[in-house]
Amino acid sequence: MFEAVSLGPLRLRNRIVKAATFEGRSPKRLVTDELVAFHREMAAGGVGMSTVAYCAVSVEGSTDGRNVVLAPEALDGLSRLAEAIHDEGAAAAAQIGHAGPVANPMATKVPALAPTARWSPLTMRRTKAATEDDMARVTRDFAQGAAVLKAAGFDALEVHLGHNYLLSAFLSPKLNTRTDGYGGSVESRSRFPRQVLRAVRDAVGSDVAVTAKLNMADGVRGGLWLDESVEVARLLEADGCLDALELTGGSSLANPMYLFRGEAPVEELAATMPPVMRLGFRLVAGRMMPSYPFEEAFFLPYARQFRAALDMPLVLLGGITRRETAEEAVAEGFTLVAMARALLREPDLPRRWQDEGGAAVESLCVHCNKCMPTIYRGTRCVLRPDSAGAAPR
Numbered sequence: 001m002f003e004a005v006s007l008g009p010l011r012l013r014n015r016i017v018k019a020a021t022f023e024g025r026s027p028k029r030l031v032t033d034e035l036v037a038f039h040r041e042m043a044a045g046g047v048g049m050s051t052v053a054y055c056a057v058s059v060e061g062s063t064d065g066r067n068v069v070l071a072p073e074a075l076d077g078l079s080r081l082a083e084a085i086h087d088e089g090a091a092a093a094a095q096i097g098h099a100g101p102v103a104n105p106m107a108t109k110v111p112a113l114a115p116t117a118r119w120s121p122l123t124m125r126r127t128k129a130a131t132e133d134d135m136a137r138v139t140r141d142f143a144q145g146a147a148v149l150k151a152a153g154f155d156a157l158e159v160h161l162g163h164n165y166l167l168s169a170f171l172s173p174k175l176n177t178r179t180d181g182y183g184g185s186v187e188s189r190s191r192f193p194r195q196v197l198r199a200v201r202d203a204v205g206s207d208v209a210v211t212a213k214l215n216m217a218d219g220v221r222g223g224l225w226l227d228e229s230v231e232v233a234r235l236l237e238a239d240g241c242l243d244a245l246e247l248t249g250g251s252s253l254a255n256p257m258y259l260f261r262g263e264a265p266v267e268e269l270a271a272t273m274p275p276v277m278r279l280g281f282r283l284v285a286g287r288m289m290p291s292y293p294f295e296e297a298f299f300l301p302y303a304r305q306f307r308a309a310l311d312m313p314l315v316l317l318g319g320i321t322r323r324e325t326a327e328e329a330v331a332e333g334f335t336l337v338a339m340a341r342a343l344l345r346e347p348d349l350p351r352r353w354q355d356e357g358g359a360a361v362e363s364l365c366v367h368c369n370k371c372m373p374t375i376y377r378g379t380r381c382v383l384r385p386d387s388a389g390a391a392p393r
């Protein structure tokens with residue numbers, strides 16, 4: 001795990017990746033000193049690569065107006081961010097995406113784009129079905145965003161094909177009921193995401209790594225599941241635009257806890273809402289956010305289906321908290337392991353794993369998910385309030 005490894009054109013110092021956790025440190029859609037400090041701390045903790053969380057390809061594609069938008073004016077801040085990560089010896093990755101039906105139209109001032117128009121319980125508004133012109137525009141936005149990240153010195157781009165954001169929504173048989181060439185069969189539903197991946201690859205060429213974070217299962221009835229997601233992955237492998245696939249699941253629209261497991265932090269989330277909404281949220285939270293028991297490496301059984309079906313490099317994600325889990329994943333053929341909460345809890349966990357040795361070095365994360373609601377004030381582990389760049393409490 002602690003030997004250098006190749007990812008496309010890159011050489012990473014080890015196989016551990018800091019997975020995207022929206023940092024809540026870009027209130028004006030631009031990189032801040034606090035965001036730089038957050039990733040400097042992650043990189044100094046010893047990861048091979050740190051992923052800047054969700055960067056939107058346009059204001060329309062942002063979730064709620066607080067994401068970095070990959071416009072030319074973001075270039076200077078992004079350059080500082082990549083440089084800080086490099087200074088600490090890690091590679092710099094950024095997640096790039098369009099929120100689609102997960103976007104909050106109150107913040108973006110335009111209707112949320114989706115494959116098929118439908119009522120969104122998340123935003124209490126109807127989404128807009130993407131036209132071919134919309135898809136062409138979004139594809140151009142992805143290419144422009146990718147070019148901005150490359151110019152800023154990022155080593156890797158992770159295209160968001162998960163959690164029912166726009167490209168993931170196109171893959172979902174539940175959310176995509178189009179009858180044109182972009183809906184229906186797996187191949188047709190994959191057409192727009194594949195078009196975007198091709199545009200991103202063309203925009204950055206071969207000296208930047210391009211990966212995708214792909215849903216294996218949406219975790220909702222009628223949504224994408226393994227039988228089809230493995231087929232999607234085969235198409236992506238055949239296209240040859242990607243250097244690796246990171247495997248995830250769940251829906252930010254309809255089943256968020258599926259991607260975390262553990263208890264939903266209902267009270268802490270309610271506390272972030274205006275008082276008039278709290279009671280209603282508490283009443284529906286159990287149905288909107290069903291909890292799942294947390295298990296170590298909870299996505300591994302699903303990810304093994306992809307390992308068996310594909311030759312391309314894969315990144316295992318989801319509930320990795322023990323060194324031996326990471327070692328076993330590598331032994332099973334996963335090129336990289338990605339961790340989110342374990343590194344929010346202890347950014348220096350990779351160094352601890354390396355220094356203390358011994359297989360059973362376990363993270364101090366207790367999977368309470370109380371970090372989720374902190375995304376509104378500077379994401380941090382609540383057991384670690386001194387997280388770099390978080391607002392004072």
Ligand SMILES: Cc1cc2nc3c(=O)[nH]c(=O)nc-3n(C[C@H](O)[C@H](O)[C@H](O)COP(=O)(O)O)c2cc1C
Nearest residue numbers: 019020021022053054318319320339340341371372
């Ligand atoms: C506070 C927080 C914010 C997150 N933000 C993002 C995000 O911006 N994009 C994304 O794809 N996943 C996001 N995730 C999900 C993680 O990348 C990861 O998929 C999930 O936490 C499971 O990995 P873990 O068990 O190692 O935490 C977030 C997770 C947390 C805890």
Ligand code: SF4
Nearest residue numbers: 365366368369371381
């Ligand atoms: S708040 Fe801390 S302990 Fe709880 S899940 Fe998040 S990182 Fe882990």
